[in-house]
Amino acid sequence: MPIGIIVNGTAVILGTVIGFAVHLGDKIQAGGLLLQKGISAILPGDQDRTPEYKSLLVTAIVLFCASGTAIYGSMVSGMTGDHSILLAKSILDLPTSLIFACTLGTVTSFIAVPQMCIFLLLFALAKVIYPYCTPEMIGDFKACGGVLLLATGFRMMKIKEFPIADMIPAMVLVMPLSSLWTAVILPLVS
Numbered sequence: 001m002p003i004g005i006i007v008n009g010t011a012v013i014l015g016t017v018i019g020f021a022v023h024l025g026d027k028i029q030a031g032g033l034l035l036q037k038g039i040s041a042i043l044p045g046d047q048d049r050t051p052e053y054k055s056l057l058v059t060a061i062v063l064f065c066a067s068g069t070a071i072y073g074s075m076v077s078g079m080t081g082d083h084s085i086l087l088a089k090s091i092l093d094l095p096t097s098l099i100f101a102c103t104l105g106t107v108t109s110f111i112a113v114p115q116m117c118i119f120l121l122l123f124a125l126a127k128v129i130y131p132y133c134t135p136e137m138i139g140d141f142k143a144c145g146g147v148l149l150l151a152t153g154f155r156m157m158k159i160k161e162f163p164i165a166d167m168i169p170a171m172v173l174v175m176p177l178s179s180l181w182t183a184v185i186l187p188l189v190s
Contacts, residue, residue, distance in 0.1 A: 015170025025165035032057040068145010078126025140178040
């Protein structure tokens with residue numbers, strides 16, 4: 001069994017357990033609804049609060065703010081000055097945001113505010129984080145982001161309702177787990 005599968009599987013499982021324990025999905029949903037409520041006070045319109053609307057809002061927030069591509073792209077951009085990953089993400093996000101805007105309305109455009117805060121924070125911290133990253137850690141990080149993106153896709157297509165917001169802590173855990181695996185566990189097994 002490839003090592004990346006073990007590290008990523010462990011990170012996704014532990015991250016999801018942590019997300020459920022702290023009710024991260026509920027907090028993101030509440031934040032999204034608060035954002036939508038503030039926008040409807042300024043720009044009156046439809047205040048759709050169905051469970052499907054709430055689910056779609058959380059999906060959009062996680063997709064735009066916490067995808068592996070965005071987080072990794074912000075780190076690479078901050079450390080090396082190569083903005084190509086973020087530019088590619090923005091090109092891909094444009095049609096996706098248009099689709100979300102058809103259902104969610106104006107709140108879709110305001111998701112850019114938390115997205116900007118998260119990306120700027122990662123950009124600023126990249127010089128601290130990136131030097132400690134090995135190629136294996138970055139590979140595991142990208143793979144974990146891919147798993148979350150796949151879960152987001154299944155949720156958007158209504159194939160399976162993955163708790164994607166509760167899975168976000170996996171993105172934080174995957175790099176330390178990858179480092180622990182390669183530095184401690186592999187030498188013991190070899």
